Amino acid sequence: MVKFILTKELGKLARWLRILGFDTYYYTSDNMGTLIIYALRENRVIVTRRKRVDDMKVVVVETNDVRSQIKELVEKLKLKINENLMFSRCVICNELLEKVKKEEIKGKVPEYVYTTQQEFYRCPSCQRLYWQGSHWGNVREILKKVLGGDVCS
Numbered sequence: 001m002v003k004f005i006l007t008k009e010l011g012k013l014a015r016w017l018r019i020l021g022f023d024t025y026y027y028t029s030d031n032m033g034t035l036i037i038y039a040l041r042e043n044r045v046i047v048t049r050r051k052r053v054d055d056m057k058v059v060v061v062e063t064n065d066v067r068s069q070i071k072e073l074v075e076k077l078k079l080k081i082n083e084n085l086m087f088s089r090c091v092i093c094n095e096l097l098e099k100v101k102k103e104e105i106k107g108k109v110p111e112y113v114y115t116t117q118q119e120f121y122r123c124p125s126c127q128r129l130y131w132q133g134s135h136w137g138n139v140r141e142i143l144k145k146v147l148g149g150d151v152c153s
């Protein structure tokens, strides 16, 4: 599965790629030399809005808004979005989420969430909790609008 490294002007797109399950390194430094080293070492595709990153497998994103950027990237790389991988990563850290027992998070999420949701996931790095109803809410709807009918394989 393709892995990405995104330059700092693409923070929103980085979160989206993580939501979709792609291993996405969000690179916030201006040091392009180190960026290239990371990309080579971990075999990541560089995604950037900058025009000049030499001799690398680079995708230059032409559009401004994140929805257009998703569409653009999916089209340019002919990405397959696998529904089973969606919501498997922390949008902040890129870590794979771990399922947690419901009892473990009692008191750590709002009461109504605890009573209405059955499945909870935790980021092993930042400990942020995820559940279907919250952050994931209308992602599928947005994707449908952005990419058209059959986005998921």
Ligand SMILES: [Zn+2]
Residues within 6 Å of the ligand: 090, 091, 092, 093, 094, 095, 123, 124, 125, 126, 127, 128
């Ligand atoms: Zn995290």
